[in-house]
Amino acid sequence: MRKILLGALALVALPSSANAAAFVNGGFESGVAIGSTGFNTLTNGSTAITGWTVTGDSIDYVGNYWQAGEGSRSIDLSGVGPGGIMQTFDTIVGVTYNVRFLLAGNPDGGPTTKVMSTVASGNLPQISSFNIANSTRSDMKWVPVTYSFVAGADTTTLAFTSGTQTAFGAALDGVSVTAVPEPATWAMMLFGFGAIGGVLRRSRKTGSARAYA
Structure with a gap:
């Protein structure tokens, strides 16, 4: 019985499996090569950044022009004018997700306060x-931000949009999306606890049978 219990508990600890269309490239490290200026201006509809589509007017895909929040690449949500990016990925209806990202601002021009919007479809x-x-280009003063949403469908579109009406917008990097808690983890826990309950019930029945033997 001890071995069976340990086996059931081990199921709880199994890692969750990845979705077929999981959220990707939150650090923007995968994408088109960046030119000698240190950034590329990408216009509406561009898919030059792996997993993402450009919205609005345009964005700047930034390399060594300034300090990234993580890795070596980041985004200015205003290119020539205010733009944005979006990505669609698999979700589970009714599950809460946390979106975490790093926020800064283009220090080259005004306004002093950069504004951006984060939204998941249906939220x-x-x-x-x-x-x-x-902040300066060499010290962007990146800060962490969290946004939470509840999935209303089996796919969700996450969008970041500039609210700054100039070419010097909010800067974005280090985006991650995590279920709270991860659905696969809950499924394994429920399966594991169910298996333990089944073992205990069988154990009680066996004990009762022996008592009457």
């Missing part, structure tokens, strides 16, 4: 802002 948007007063 309300979240407005975030960043003040560039103490």
Whole structure:
């Protein structure tokens, strides 16, 4: 019985499997080569950044032009004018997801406060802002931000949009999407607990039979 219990408990600890269309490239490291200026301006409809589609007017796909939040690439959500990016990925209806990302702002020009919107399809948007007063290209002062949403369908579109009406927008990097808790983990836990319950019931029945023997 001890071995069976340990085996059932081990099922709880199994890692969750990845979705077929999982969220990808949250650090923007995979994409078209960046030119000698240190950034590429990408216009509406561009898919030059792996997994993402450009929305609005345009964005800047930034390389060594300034300090990235993580890795070596990041995004200015305003290119020539205010733009954005979006990605569609698999979700499970009714499950809550946390979106975490790093926020800064283009320090080259005004306004001092950069504004951006984060929204997942079927949910309300979240407005975030960043003040560039103490930031420079070599020290962008990236800050972590969290946005939560509840999936209303088996796919969700996540969008980040500039709210700054100039070519100097909010900067974005290090995006991640995590279920709370991960659905596969819950499934394994329920299966494991069910197996334990079955073992205990069989054990009680066996004990009762022996008592009457």
